[in-house]
Amino acid sequence: MNVLRNPSGEELENALRRPVKKLKNIKKIVKPILKNVKAKGDRALFKYCMEYDHVQLTHLVVTKKEIDNANKQVKDDLKQAIITAKKNIEKFHLAQQTEELVVETSPGIICKRKSVPIERVGLYIPGGTAPLFSTVLMLAIPAKIAGCRELVLCTPPNKKGKIHPAILYSANLVGIDKILKVGGAQAIAALAYGTESVPKVYKIFGPGNQYVTAAKQIVAEKGTAIDLPAGPSEVAVYADETANPDFIATDLLSQAEHGADSQVILVTTKESIVKETLKSIDKHLVDLPRRKIAEKALEESVAFIVKNESQAISILNNYAAEHLILAVKNPEAVAEKIINAGSIFLGNYSPESAGDYASGTNHTLPTNRAALAYSGVSVDSYVKKITYQRLSEDGLRSLGPSVEKMAEAEGLMAHKLAISVRLKYLNK
Amino acid sequence: MNVLRNPSGEELENALRRPVKKLKNIKKIVKPILKNVKAKGDRALFKYCMEYDHVQLTHLVVTKKEIDNANKQVKDDLKQAIITAKKNIEKFHLAQQTEELVVETSPGIICKRKSVPIERVGLYIPGGTAPLFSTVLMLAIPAKIAGCRELVLCTPPNKKGKIHPAILYSANLVGIDKILKVGGAQAIAALAYGTESVPKVYKIFGPGNQYVTAAKQIVAEKGTAIDLPAGPSEVAVYADETANPDFIATDLLSQAEHGADSQVILVTTKESIVKETLKSIDKHLVDLPRRKIAEKALEESVAFIVKNESQAISILNNYAAEHLILAVKNPEAVAEKIINAGSIFLGNYSPESAGDYASGTNHTLPTNRAALAYSGVSVDSYVKKITYQRLSEDGLRSLGPSVEKMAEAEGLMAHKLAISVRLKYLNK
Numbered sequence: 065m066n067v068l069r070n071p072s073g074e075e076l077e078n079a080l081r082r083p084v085k086k087l088k089n090i091k092k093i094v095k096p097i098l099k100n101v102k103a104k105g106d107r108a109l110f111k112y113c114m115e116y117d118h119v120q121l122t123h124l125v126v127t128k129k130e131i132d133n134a135n136k137q138v139k140d141d142l143k144q145a146i147i148t149a150k151k152n153i154e155k156f157h158l159a160q161q162t163e164e165l166v167v168e169t170s171p172g173i174i175c176k177r178k179s180v181p182i183e184r185v186g187l188y189i190p191g192g193t194a195p196l197f198s199t200v201l202m203l204a205i206p207a208k209i210a211g212c213r214e215l216v217l218c219t220p221p222n223k224k225g226k227i228h229p230a231i232l233y234s235a236n237l238v239g240i241d242k243i244l245k246v247g248g249a250q251a252i253a254a255l256a257y258g259t260e261s262v263p264k265v266y267k268i269f270g271p272g273n274q275y276v277t278a279a280k281q282i283v284a285e286k287g288t289a290i291d292l293p294a295g296p297s298e299v300a301v302y303a304d305e306t307a308n309p310d311f312i313a314t315d316l317l318s319q320a321e322h323g324a325d326s327q328v329i330l331v332t333t334k335e336s337i338v339k340e341t342l343k344s345i346d347k348h349l350v351d352l353p354r355r356k357i358a359e360k361a362l363e364e365s366v367a368f369i370v371k372n373e374s375q376a377i378s379i380l381n382n383y384a385a386e387h388l389i390l391a392v393k394n395p396e397a398v399a400e401k402i403i404n405a406g407s408i409f410l411g412n413y414s415p416e417s418a419g420d421y422a423s424g425t426n427h428t429l430p431t432n433r434a435a436l437a438y439s440g441v442s443v444d445s446y447v448k449k450i451t452y453q454r455l456s457e458d459g460l461r462s463l464g465p466s467v468e469k470m471a472e473a474e475g476l477m478a479h480k481l482a483i484s485v486r487l488k489y490l491n492k
Numbered sequence: 493m494n495v496l497r498n499p500s501g502e503e504l505e506n507a508l509r510r511p512v513k514k515l516k517n518i519k520k521i522v523k524p525i526l527k528n529v530k531a532k533g534d535r536a537l538f539k540y541c542m543e544y545d546h547v548q549l550t551h552l553v554v555t556k557k558e559i560d561n562a563n564k565q566v567k568d569d570l571k572q573a574i575i576t577a578k579k580n581i582e583k584f585h586l587a588q589q590t591e592e593l594v595v596e597t598s599p600g601i602i603c604k605r606k607s608v609p610i611e612r613v614g615l616y617i618p619g620g621t622a623p624l625f626s627t628v629l630m631l632a633i634p635a636k637i638a639g640c641r642e643l644v645l646c647t648p649p650n651k652k653g654k655i656h657p658a659i660l661y662s663a664n665l666v667g668i669d670k671i672l673k674v675g676g677a678q679a680i681a682a683l684a685y686g687t688e689s690v691p692k693v694y695k696i697f698g699p700g701n702q703y704v705t706a707a708k709q710i711v712a713e714k715g716t717a718i719d720l721p722a723g724p725s726e727v728a729v730y731a732d733e734t735a736n737p738d739f740i741a742t743d744l745l746s747q748a749e750h751g752a753d754s755q756v757i758l759v760t761t762k763e764s765i766v767k768e769t770l771k772s773i774d775k776h777l778v779d780l781p782r783r784k785i786a787e788k789a790l791e792e793s794v795a796f797i798v799k800n801e802s803q804a805i806s807i808l809n810n811y812a813a814e815h816l817i818l819a820v821k822n823p824e825a826v827a828e829k830i831i832n833a834g835s836i837f838l839g840n841y842s843p844e845s846a847g848d849y850a851s852g853t854n855h856t857l858p859t860n861r862a863a864l865a866y867s868g869v870s871v872d873s874y875v876k877k878i879t880y881q882r883l884s885e886d887g888l889r890s891l892g893p894s895v896e897k898m899a900e901a902e903g904l905m906a907h908k909l910a911i912s913v914r915l916k917y918l919n920k
Contacts, residue, residue, distance in 0.1 A: 141897055142897055142898070144897075145893070145894035145895075145897035145898050146898065148894040149894060149898065151597075151598075152603075155595060155597045156595050156603045165587055165588065167583060167584050167587045167852065169581075169583045169852035170852075173580065173846075173851050173852065175580075175584045175851060175852040177584075177588070177853075180831055181831075183832075195902060197898075197902070230901055266864040266865040267865040281713060285709065285713075288865075289862075289864075289866060308917065311910070311913060311917075314906060314909045314910035314912075317910070318906040318907040321904060321906040348913075351905075352905055354905065358906065403608055405878055406878070406879075407879040407881070408879070408881075410881065410882035411882055413882075413883045413918075414881055414882050414883045415911060415914065416907075416910065417899055417904075417907040417908070418601075418881065418883055418888070418891060418895055419879075420895075420899075420907060421895045421898045421899065422891055422894050422898065423597060423601050423603060424595065424601065424603040424881070425605075425880075425881050426879065430876075433715065434717075435878075436610065436611070436717075436876075437695040438717060438876060439876045439878070442877060447867075448864075448865065448866060448867045449868070450830070450833055450835065451834075451835040451836070451854065452827060452853075453836075453838065453847055453852070454823070454824075454841075455841045455842045455851065460841040460842075460846070463850055463851065465573070466572070466573035466576040466849070467845055467846055467849045467850050469569055469570055470574065470577065470849045470850065471845055473623070474626065475622045476622055476750075476845075477749070477779075477780055477781050478742060478745040478780055478782070479746040479749070479845040479848060479849075480845070481745065481746065482739070482742035482743050482844065482845045483843060483845055484742075485738045485739060486739060486840075489738070
């Protein structure tokens with residue numbers, strides 16, 4: 065971890081910049097995959113599964129029997145933990161539902177807005193070393209609360225053609241309609257275009273490697289909505305003298321273990337906090353199974369020693385962290401000054417991992433400074449807010465002349481005419 | 493206008509498909525413009541202004557004097573109409589504000605969500621034949637309500653270096669912070685990267701030609717958020733025997749006059765409605781100043797004669813219109829069955845132009861089937877919803893073991909460790 069004292073200007077900008085991933089070459093690899101899935105459907109999916117997942121599948125859709133087996137394999141204490149997490153996530157996301165809005169903007173003019181679920185959504189869960197069943201909860205629970213009619217989940221099988229039982233257990237628990245053994249860019253293509261086995265969806269959610277990310281970008285440009293622009297996960301910790309270096313160290317490590325490209329930064333006014341945190345990191349690194357990954361991520365990471373709180377806040381707002389931990393005396397007061405962040409963890413007993421799994425907030429959050437303009441996944445992400453308006457005869461009589469005037473000034477005479485023919489009819 | 497009876501399958505799909513615009517070649521033209529603005533700032537903007545708008549400007553920022561002059565030039569009755577529209581738009585968008593959400597998901601675990609304004613936003617208003625001051629209202633009013641700190645408006649000057657007075661009047665009325673005489677792809681570049689005169693913003697809103705659209709797509713991929721994927725404007729009218737053919741005709745025409753690529757469709761169970769509407773269109777076309785544009789748009793447009801309401805609803809949900817007019821006996825009941833649309837106009841006295849200008853709903857809406865997954869512009873578009881969580885000692889004690897269990901099952905041991913060190917500390 066690099067240490068910077070009172071950085072400013074270019075030095076600060078460079079320290080806060082995330083490593084840029086060029087997707088151009090990746091897109092060249094991904095485009096033929098998308099085309100092929102579009103043209104050949106399931107046949108292409110079986111072929112890519114053989115090629116990339118090294119297994120010859122006989123069917124893509126996970127069967128009821130497979131789910132039943134998975135349910136038996138997951139141990140009771142893990143099931144109980146998942147159920148606890150589900151309950152908290154549900155409680156927080158249920159509160160995000162919105163009532164129909166009805167406003168009489170002027171006499172006789174009623175304007176309304178209503179949340180209507182996106183009919184079909186696709187959830188992508190990556191394979192690889194960590195079976196992200198927690199992401200199944202985070203993506204499916206708000207979708208169910210929103211009322212989406214069909215939830216389709218794609219995830220790659222292992223070499224034996226199987227999916228991790230905790231993923232199947234969680235998917236079944238939250239009511240996924242269809243689970244498919246399809247991974248990578250080909251899964252994104254299948255969700256965007258539809259195949260014999262995979263229903264075409266209107267919005268695709270979920271993390272993935274750079275092939276998945278590139279595929280999501282391409283289908284998004286062509287009209288399938290996606291959840292968020294993707295980037296490596298990241299955490300910023302702001303610590304004052306009340307912080308506990310062991311807590312900070314393990315928080316930084318829990319982000320660093322995600323991937324070698326993960327970003328972690330520490331901002332503090334106390335030089336001693338940095339020293340002790342670095343010492344604690346070294347101590348805790350030793351026994352970590354993902355030590356190598358974490359070490360790589362820490363090489364690119366920075367601890368900032370700043371003069372005062374206002375300098376700290378300025379750095380944090382500039383960085384716009386996906387996760388921001390405020391390990392300070394009065395975290396609520398500091399949080400008031402934060403304008404850019406995905407999710408904020410208040411105080412010494414709110415580690416990021418609590419929110420990653422079970423506190424109730426969503427863990428699908430804006431990375432790579434997207435928090436400047438984007439929100440994390442919520443029930444909002446699964447609905448469209450349709451507006452409505454109804455003018456009464458009197459409403460049209462009173463508003464009509466204003467509309468005619470404005471339409472005329474914009475040179476759009478048919479717009480004016482649509483009012484005029486009605487006013488004429490009413491005055492007959 | 494083409495007429496189709498009970499279409500299904502491929503015939504229906506083809507009829508509902510929007511003309512695809514290939515932006516690939518446009519992007520090749522736009523990319524060097526973006527690069528140039530990024531590298532040379534204002535100097536590039538002055539150069540492009542000379543090249544595309546045919547005027548040598550001495551300054552890019554509109555002065556107070558120019559605004560004062562514009563205020564004098566706009567006639568009082570137009571001012572009054574704009575103020576009426578502003579009042580309605582404000583009233584509807586004020587109701588969209590959200591309170592902070594606070595949920596205790598489990599004892600000792602508080603989760604919160606709060607809307608925080610995007611700090612700086614850019615609004616693009618196109619030049620061309622129609623001075624879209626109504627779009628200034630639609631984009632700026634929700635931004636002000638959201639609390640955005642800086643609103644930057646770019647719009648191209650005419651050959652005399654001037655901006656239409658109604659645009660300046662409206663921009664000043666709604667409290668735009670900075671108005672710049674910059675148009676086209678170069679304006680999008682300036683807003684995304686910042687120049688000496690143009691502040692860098694985090695999200696760009698507003699319509700534009702294909703160069704603007706391509707530029708927005710490119711900067712969006714690189715991290716500047718944009719309002720919506722762009723497409724030509726469109727309306728669908730669903731009419732039963734209670735509809736008035738003159739109303740339908742002028743509604744269709746008011747969409748058709750937007751551009752030669754505008755889309756209008758009519759769906760009805762009554763053959764006679766189609767006949768009379770076509771007759772009325774011919775009658776009203778004659779005197780329209782934008783007749784040629786409207787005629788071109790109508791060539792590509794379709795009237796569907798269907799068997800019953802359920803066939804109509806199915807077509808309308810498949811089409812997912814930006815604007816949907818329900819000119820039927822019980823529009824509210826029909827609206828309940830619509831799951832895909834941008835904004836819905838209920839009944840015979842709710843023409844699209846009312847919503848385009850002054851009823852209170854926003855006119856920046858999803859086109860080209862984006863209504864399957866996107867909402868129109870609202871106060872939501874100008875905020876990020878940041879989540880917060882605070883665990884008390886007891887909250888962590890009770891939730892911690894579940895988090896440890898899940899983290900372990902995902903193989904993320906540092907995530908577990910961040911809990912364990914805290915629990916150990918608490919149990920000391």
